[in-house]
Structures are given as structure tokens and as C-alpha cells.
Amino acid sequence: MRKLYGVTQSRAFRPLWVMHELGLDFEQVPLDFRGDDLRAADYLALNPNGRIPTLVDDDFVLWESMAITLYLARKYDNTGLLWPSSVEGEARAWQWSFWVMTEVEAPLLSVLMHTRVLPEEKRKPEKAKRDLGLLKAPFSVLEKSLHDRDYLLGEAFSIADLNVAAVMSWCKPARVVTRDYPNLDDWLKRCLARPARKAAQKT
């Protein structure tokens, strides 16, 4: 039995997207980060961080959203839909997954929080402005990397695109405009138009 803990409107969206791409059976346990769900002792026994998502795949427990997406794709993609066929391709998938978590996730989340999510009195416009500025460098890297290819590893969508696009999907709610980066903009639209992404969003 495969269980994913976490509401869709959280980083649980990332493994949900993978499971929809691969057509995997799963049960979603919609624990919410807004409230006390994550402090329950039985949940902390699974994920001592008290965060979502967590995957329980039979008796294997795994947390960290990107570790979960990489694991699911590595283990269950039998058709080459998501998982690269070469060791170098796998290394590139790790590269892009670590990259988006270290270079993009924190400043983009900060812009989202300080412009849209936090109550007005807790927002810091100067922090949002600074972090928006920090996104220029990684967005330029993405833009240049996509100048000669439709997807990060070449001509086909892969787990590298899914992991990067899942983070970049926060651009829309954060109202971070990407049209100055046309390759990035087109690539993001292609990734987010995938039926599995839309199905995951509705889970």
C-alpha cells in the first residue's frame, strides 16, 4: 500500500504529479501544514521534521519532496517516461533537482509569502523586492540552458523538468513574471500543460 501524507496545496504536489504521470495507485492522507496535524505523535514517528510530504511505500518511509519524486521515478518508471536512461542523465536530474531547491525555492517562496500569503501586517515588501531580485540569476541560467532544447535533458520531458517546474509553478501565484525569459516561459507552459500536472492539482 502506498500512502502520501500532505495536502495538495503543499510540496506534496510534487510527488502527486509524479504518481499521476506514472499512473500509480496511492492513498492521499491530506494532513495540513495549517494547524496541528503535523505535530501528532504518530505522524512525527514517520517524519520527525513534522513537515509534509511523507511517502509510505509498503514499509519504506521517505520524506523530503525531491527525494520522494526521484525515488518514485527511479523505482516505478518502467517505460522511460520520466527516468533518464543513462547514468549521466540521472546525474543531470539530480543536478537540476538540487539546483532548484538551493537556488530558486527559498527566494520564490519568500516572494509568494510576502506578496500574497502572509497577512498584510506581516508582509515585508523590501524582503519580497530583494528576493525577487535574487531570482534573476537562476532564471537566466534556466533561460540559457533551454536555448537549444525543449526540455532540460534534451527533447523529452523528464523528472528533471518535473522537479524544476513544480517549484517554478509558484511563479503564477506569486505573480512573478517570466515573459522576459522566453525559453523559460515556453518551457514552463509546456510542463504545466501536462495532463498529469492538472490531475495532480485536482487531487
Ligand SMILES: N[C@@H](CCC(=O)N[C@@H](CS)C(=O)NCC(=O)O)C(=O)O
Ligand atoms: N524540504 C522539505 C520542506 C517541507 C516543508 O517545509 N513542507 C511544508 C509544507 S509545503 C510544511 O510541512 N510546513 C509545516 C511547518 O513547517 O511547520 C521538502 O521539500 O519536503
